[in-house]
Amino acid sequence: MRNRFLRPICTQAVPYTKSFDSIPRPFQLPLLGNWHLYKLGIYNPRKYHQVLLDLYKHYGPVVYEKVGLDKPIIHVFEPDDVQTVYRNEDKTPRIFPLSEFTKAYRQQERMSTGLGNTNDDEWYRLKNGIRHLMLKTNSVQRFLKDTETVTDDLVEVIKKYRDDQGRIGDLRQLLGRWSQEVAGQICFDKRLGYLCGPNESLGKRIVQANETVFRLGALLKFSLPIYNYIRTPKWMKLVENEHIVHKTALQYINESFTRIDKLLETNSIKDDQYTFLITLLQKDELSRKDVTVITTSLFIDGLSTTVPVLINNLYSLATNQQVQEKAYQEICRVCSDKDDLDAGTLNKLTYLKAIIKETFRMYPNGTEVARINKKPLILSNYEIPPESNLSMNMLVHFKSPKYFSDPETFKPERWLRGAENSPIHPFLLTPFGHGARTCAGRKFAEQDLLVSLYKIVKNFKLIYPSNGPRIDFVFDTLIFPDKDLPINFIPR
Structure with missing residues (x-):
């Protein structure tokens, strides 16, 4: 009835x-x-x-x-x-968590469950606290130089460690350490040494631990919740790897708090030091516990979001040479002889942005x-x-002719203003969500993707071998490529 x-x-x-x-x-x-x-x-x-x-x-x-x-x-x-x-x-949309298990782990450890696992007034309070730092394009652009500097180092690492065919062994691992290095520079005003420095082994361990957490989380999603009553092997393994990721992040955060306190006591802090943390600490509505939760999320989340999306974009470029050449020509035209990036330059890379959007359509990560x-x-x-x-x-x-013309073809042009295609439904492709609960890290993720693709395409021609495996995916809480892809990085 x-x-x-x-x-x-x-x-x-x-x-x-x-x-x-x-x-x-x-x-x-x-x-x-x-x-x-x-x-x-x-x-x-x-x-x-x-x-x-x-x-x-x-x-x-x-x-x-x-x-x-x-x-x-x-x-x-x-x-x-x-x-x-x-x-x-x-104004306060509710969500259920991406991972019930990460939420359960944080509750077990008496941690805040985080912005993405919080609802109602508590979520609204936290969102207001980060609004002007993380949700505004011009605020995120303050960290553009940090992303560019680390990505320049990524380019040098690729040049140095390519094999005879131009390939990087375990590309996901390398890009994971790049993501952590970028996040460390932004969050802690510190180079972590994960790319090729003294802490490379720690960086590899964190990337691997994060992969394990997401894989086990996906398996537990489709199992009976026995782990709520008995410590099953999968649950214990998940907790063990969550410890690795979160304890490392907390160590960096607490060290940064200690240094900031000393600098403030001696009135010796500079304007460009600890911009991210100090901006959050100055918010009356945010406690240090809140700042810890927000910073931990930004530090960790790129491993499971930005990294697979970047791999998918590199694959898209390597398997669509005409698209890649058009992107390279745009970079040359827009940037001419400039070595340094600025916000104005990034805003002009309209075709590269269209490539990112088309990659989200062809190879979604959620x-x-x-x-x-x-x-x-x-x-x-x-x-x-x-x-x-x-x-x-x-x-x-995403590959339906009902909504997309020629849906099996990788065609960034469909997203350009004035394209001849019929209009695309505005609520069809929203990888970061929509409205008040749009992903809080969206602006950082978009900037990281654009900078990394700009630097890589500017420095390398990407080639995918004709006998290389076709990209396929597995569900590990999010969607990831199921294998390491043999992309050849050929210096220009």
Whole structure:
């Protein structure tokens, strides 16, 4: 029976609505939902992005899924429905965490769960504290020189350690250490020595630990939550590797706090020292615990977000020589003889930005944008009650001719202003989310991607061998390339 308390919100009149209980779903077992489909291998948890496509094809635009004892997920597959979700949000949208296990670990260690795992007034307070430092383009551009300096060193490391064919062994590892080095320079005003310095082995250990956490988190996502009661081997391994990452970050943060306090006591701090930390510490609404949480997130998150996206972009360029040449010509035209980057130069790299966006379409690194709706909604004519876990999975359309012309072709031009293609739905490709809960690190990630691609394309011609393996992906909480890619870096 339809819940008489539901008052659906919808911008368009519909001839009828269907009840929540009638939402299509895979076969469910009592209590366990469709956990058995993952346990028996009918759905492959390491290919969850493909499972989503299968759910959409078999069950339609809205699908109910329940894995184990967790609260059900309502998969939302249509961009018009996503638009409805966003347009019914208030100033404090709620989300369910990307990783329940990272949240559980932080709670176990009596740490704040972090900005990405917080909701309501607490989230709003933290967001206001970082608004002017992390969410404004001109504020993030203050750290452009830090990113450029570290990326120049990355270019030199690639030149030095290429093999005879121009390849780097374990590219993901190297780019992970680059990401950490950039984050360390921004967060702690310190070179960590991860790229080729004295702490290279520690950098490798952190990158590997982060990979392990995300891989185990994905496996636990599709298992019964026994770890809540018994310390299972997977859970213990996850905790062990979370310790490596978080304890190292906390050490750097506490050392920085100590140095800042001494500099302030002697009135000897310079204007350009510890810009990130001091800006946060000067916010009345942020405690040192808050600053620690925010800084830890920025320091760690690039390992699992920026790095795979950068690898995907390099693959896109190496396998599309005409696109790469056009990007190189843009760099030469815009930058001429200048060696140093500035914000004005980056803003002119419109084709390179289009390459990044097209790479997000061809090779997405996330499966969903999450929301917990506060209001009752109607999505594809189904009544959705408040407090539902909504998983908006737009990646099922990224290679669909319904939304993209010539969808299998890598074509950055489709994203350029004035392109001849038909308009692209504005809520179809939002890799950083949308609205008030857009990813807090978005501006840093975009700057890091643009600077790194600029420097690499300027210095190397990227070639992918004709017999090289085609890129494929695995789901490890986010989507990662499943193998090291044999990209040849040929100096220009």
